[in-house]
Amino acid sequence: MRTLDRDTIVSILLLVFCGFLIWAGFQIRDPQFGELPPAAWPQGVSYVLTAFCLIYFFQSVFSNKPAPEASTSNASPEHPQGLIGWVKHFGNPIACFALYFLFLFTLPFFGTLIGGTLLVFLLLSLLGGIEPKKIGLHALIAVVSVGAMWSLFTFGLRVLLPRGEILPGI
Amino acid sequence: MIIENTLAAIQELATFKTLLLMVVGASAGLIAGAIPGFTIAMAVVLTLPFTFGMEASQGIATMIGVYVGGLSGGLMSGILIGIPGTPSSVATTFDGFPMARKGEPGFALGLGVWSSFFGGIISTILLIAVAPQLARVGLEFQPWDYFALIFFALTVTASLAGDNMIKGLISGAMGLIIASVGEDDINGVKRFDFGVEYLSEGFAFLPVLIGLFAFSQLMSDIRDRVSARKALSDMKDVDIRIEHGRAIKTIISDWINIVRSSLIGVFTGVLPAAGSSISNILAYDQAKKASPTPEKFGTGFPGGIIAPESANNATAGGALITMMALGIPGDVITAVMLGALLIHDVVPSPAFISEEPKIAYAIFIAFFFANFLVLILQSGALRGFVLVTKVRMYVLASIILVYCGIGVFSLNNIENDMWTLAVFGVVGYVMRNLKFPLAPMILGVVLGPIAERWLSRSLALSTDVSEFFTHPWSLFFIIVSVFSIGFSWYQNDRGKKPWTVWYLPLFLMSVTVPLFMMGGYVRPAIALVLLGFSALLFYRLPKAVQELKS
Numbered sequence: 111m112r113t114l115d116r117d118t119i120v121s122i123l124l125l126v127f128c129g130f131l132i133w134a135g136f137q138i139r140d141p142q143f144g145e146l147p148p149a150a151w152p153q154g155v156s157y158v159l160t161a162f163c164l165i166y167f168f169q170s171v172f173s174n175k176p177a178p179e180a181s182t183s184n185a186s187p188e189h190p191q192g193l194i195g196w197v198k199h200f201g202n203p204i205a206c207f208a209l210y211f212l213f214l215f216t217l218p219f220f221g222t223l224i225g226g227t228l229l230v231f232l233l234l235s236l237l238g239g240i241e242p243k244k245i246g247l248h249a250l251i252a253v254v255s256v257g258a259m260w261s262l263f264t265f266g267l268r269v270l271l272p273r274g275e276i277l278p279g280i
Numbered sequence: 281m282i283i284e285n286t287l288a289a290i291q292e293l294a295t296f297k298t299l300l301l302m303v304v305g306a307s308a309g310l311i312a313g314a315i316p317g318f319t320i321a322m323a324v325v326l327t328l329p330f331t332f333g334m335e336a337s338q339g340i341a342t343m344i345g346v347y348v349g350g351l352s353g354g355l356m357s358g359i360l361i362g363i364p365g366t367p368s369s370v371a372t373t374f375d376g377f378p379m380a381r382k383g384e385p386g387f388a389l390g391l392g393v394w395s396s397f398f399g400g401i402i403s404t405i406l407l408i409a410v411a412p413q414l415a416r417v418g419l420e421f422q423p424w425d426y427f428a429l430i431f432f433a434l435t436v437t438a439s440l441a442g443d444n445m446i447k448g449l450i451s452g453a454m455g456l457i458i459a460s461v462g463e464d465d466i467n468g469v470k471r472f473d474f475g476v477e478y479l480s481e482g483f484a485f486l487p488v489l490i491g492l493f494a495f496s497q498l499m500s501d502i503r504d505r506v507s508a509r510k511a512l513s514d515m516k517d518v519d520i521r522i523e524h525g526r527a528i529k530t531i532i533s534d535w536i537n538i539v540r541s542s543l544i545g546v547f548t549g550v551l552p553a554a555g556s557s558i559s560n561i562l563a564y565d566q567a568k569k570a571s572p573t574p575e576k577f578g579t580g581f582p583g584g585i586i587a588p589e590s591a592n593n594a595t596a597g598g599a600l601i602t603m604m605a606l607g608i609p610g611d612v613i614t615a616v617m618l619g620a621l622l623i624h625d626v627v628p629s630p631a632f633i634s635e636e637p638k639i640a641y642a643i644f645i646a647f648f649f650a651n652f653l654v655l656i657l658q659s660g661a662l663r664g665f666v667l668v669t670k671v672r673m674y675v676l677a678s679i680i681l682v683y684c685g686i687g688v689f690s691l692n693n694i695e696n697d698m699w700t701l702a703v704f705g706v707v708g709y710v711m712r713n714l715k716f717p718l719a720p721m722i723l724g725v726v727l728g729p730i731a732e733r734w735l736s737r738s739l740a741l742s743t744d745v746s747e748f749f750t751h752p753w754s755l756f757f758i759i760v761s762v763f764s765i766g767f768s769w770y771q772n773d774r775g776k777k778p779w780t781v782w783y784l785p786l787f788l789m790s791v792t793v794p795l796f797m798m799g800g801y802v803r804p805a806i807a808l809v810l811l812g813f814s815a816l817l818f819y820r821l822p823k824a825v826q827e828l829k830s
Contacts, residue, residue, distance in 0.1 A: 116714070120714055124450065131457065131472075134472050134474070138469060138470075138471050138472075139469050139470075140469075141467050141469055143467070144466060144467055144736070144740070145736065145739035145740050145743055146466065146732075146735060146736040146739050146740075147467075148464045148466070148467045148469035148471060149471070151460060151464075151732045151735065152457065152460040152471055152472065155453055155456045155457055155460065155728075156457065158453055159450065159453040159454065159457065162446060162449045162450045162453055163450060165446050166446045166447070166450060169446060199503075199504075200503070201504075202499075202502050202503055202504060202505070202508060203499040203500075203502070203503060203709060206499060206502065206681070207499070207702070207705070207706060207709075210681060210685075210702050210705075211702060213682075213685070214685075214695075214698055214699060214702060217695065217698075222686060222689075226682045226685070226686065229678075229681070229682055230678050230679060230681075230682050233674075233677070233678035233681065234674065234675065234678045237502055237505075237508040237509070237674035237677070237678065238508070238509060238672065238674050238675070239509075251675060251678075251679070252678075255679045255682075256679075256682060259679075259682065259683055259686055260686075263686055263690055267330070267332070267333040267690060268333065269333075269686075269689070269690040269693070270693060271686060271689065271690075272689065272695055
């Protein structure tokens with residue numbers, strides 16, 4: 111039996127998203143004035159997007175790609191197979207995104223200076239490796255780079271960057 | 281008038297602060313260009329947050345410094361290690377690297393540096409000469425024509441997505457959807473907000489752009505341990521003297537090559553979506569075809585360095601022509617510049633040059649000056665730039681990620697923009713991995729609100745949809761859009777399938793219709809020439825089909 115390839119799965123997800131967009135388009139209020147109602151443009155684009163996604167779906171279904179085998183022998187750096195392979199392949203970006211979202215969640219508590227320094231230090235340690243001689247260097251890079259950025263934006267460009275509860279002064 | 285405006289622009293730019301900003305921008309561009317995988321667009325995007333607090337002309341001058349620096353920086357790694365720093369210097373490596381390996385890296389670098397300079401200067405002259413004229417043509421545009429022009433810009437961007445045209449079209453349409461989230465500009469009605477306050481404000485353009493482009497690019501650069509820990513480039517310490525005199529003599533003796541390549545660069549830049557990554561290869565190909573010794577290309581031949589390097593720098597001038605004359609960004613870089621102008625309440629349109637002469641001429645002068653600046657910096661600080669590219673990728677990525685967050689916050693002082701950045705960073709990364717091109721989406725985000733506004737104005741004037749086909753410019757852009765959608769199929773099947781022989785004559789014949797409709801003398805005369813040429817192609821058609829079948 112032919113298994114669904116990546117493009118087919120993506121096109122199905124996009125079609126579901128299009129359905130959602132079309133539904134959301136009908137929820138837009140019509141103020142009953144003007145020649146172009148506020149819903150017309152997004153609805154029009156949603157229909158066009160749906161048409162493109164349908165073409166993408168049919169292209170992916172009827173393309174003559176060989177069916178992928180179930181064995182892991184086909185796994186390549188470009189196409190990781192299985193959950194573990196997938197997590198290994200995308201490990202660095204996933205961890206970076208997670209750290210970045212954590213930085214945003216804790217921003218009201220730490221503020222930009224402390225939160226940013228912690229984020230740079232954690233990213234450097236995660237990506238560069240945790241070795242005793244590197245930790246000091248990573249800490250130094252984090253303090254100097256975020257300190258310089260913070261100073262430049264605060265004093266040079268007069269931007270009031272988010273401050274944290276931990277040290278309300280900065 | 282021109283002299284007055286030029287002097288006013290020089291006065292505007294000739295301050296210590298602006299010059300310093302341009303030096304910093306050009307240096308940053310040179311470094312970014314020298315790093316393989318670090319695109320010029322990303323460097324320009326990252327410069328953007330710094331420009332929020334500046335005056336419009338200062339901010340644009342800084343970004344132009346980065347842009348020109350980036351275009352020139354790619355040649356360093358291309359010549360010294362054979363890996364192009366940016367896609368715009370791919371063809372430079374064909375002859376630059378062999379010449380460096382033959383023991384003449386100083387001459388190769390000299391040819392690259394000076395060709396970039398001459399290409400930039402030729403395109404500046406064309407920019408100053410053509411942009412105001414094109415803007416005059418643009419003043420004829422009515423709302424229907426504007427809408428059709430934006431439609432053309434979007435279709436051509438998507439159609440140049442190569443094998444993935446349908447993905448390009450989906451990406452462009454997604455950009456239009458993203459731009460329509462939040463309050464609409466015309467009626468103030470909330471769209472796609474689902475009662476969420478964050479969505480009702482809509483997405484600010486710049487966090488979306490930085491997230492989609494820069495954030496996701498960084499994630500791709502540090503995708504695994506090996507990529508994350510490698511140096512930005514493999515260039516060794518260099519102690520090379522650039523051979524300026526010999527390079528200039530060689531370039532002057534090959535002046536036809538430099539003029540032809542620069543014109544190819546400018547023309548490619550004028551076309552939406554066709555940037556320096558295409559122009560350098562086109563110019564190399566044409567130089568090889570026109571050369572009496574084509575067999576020498578690829579062996580370290582000077583003409584093989586002169587052509588791509590002059591073309592890629594000249595492309596910037598072409599892209600600026602479209603942006604300044606019509607208010608349409610041709611690529612991601614000019615989209616960012618357009619965004620920067622919008623922040624300062626400057627809206628590029630055909631009236632831009634006449635209404636904002638100070639800024640318009642500041643762009644001309646900054647572009648002209650940036651070429652000199654980059655030449656001086658490259659000649660004097662080559663070793664320094666090479667040293668900077670020895671930093672590890674993960675160090676740079678970690679610092680830039682935080683910088684992106686701080687930068688987008690400084691735009692509106694809203695924390696939500698930082699969330700937008702992160703969310704679109706994820707979206708951009710997923711799209712990159714699924715091989716969806718990002719440029720159409722970015723152009724969709726920029727052009728979506730403008731397209732909707734012009735459509736609304738058109739319908740306010742007349743609800744008759746046939747107006748789009750009866751206005752000559754509108755019809756012209758619609759015809760070109762239709763043919764641009766078919767262009768990628770034409771490219772794939774050219775020389776293989778009989779239908780492709782119909783493409784060019786049909787296209788030429790079709791565009792003559794709006795040209796005749798425009799009236800006057802010049803345009804119908806052009807239409808007559810095109811009609812004659814298409815008739816000739818039709819006459820030869822049966823023979824061409826037969827040749828193809830045999």
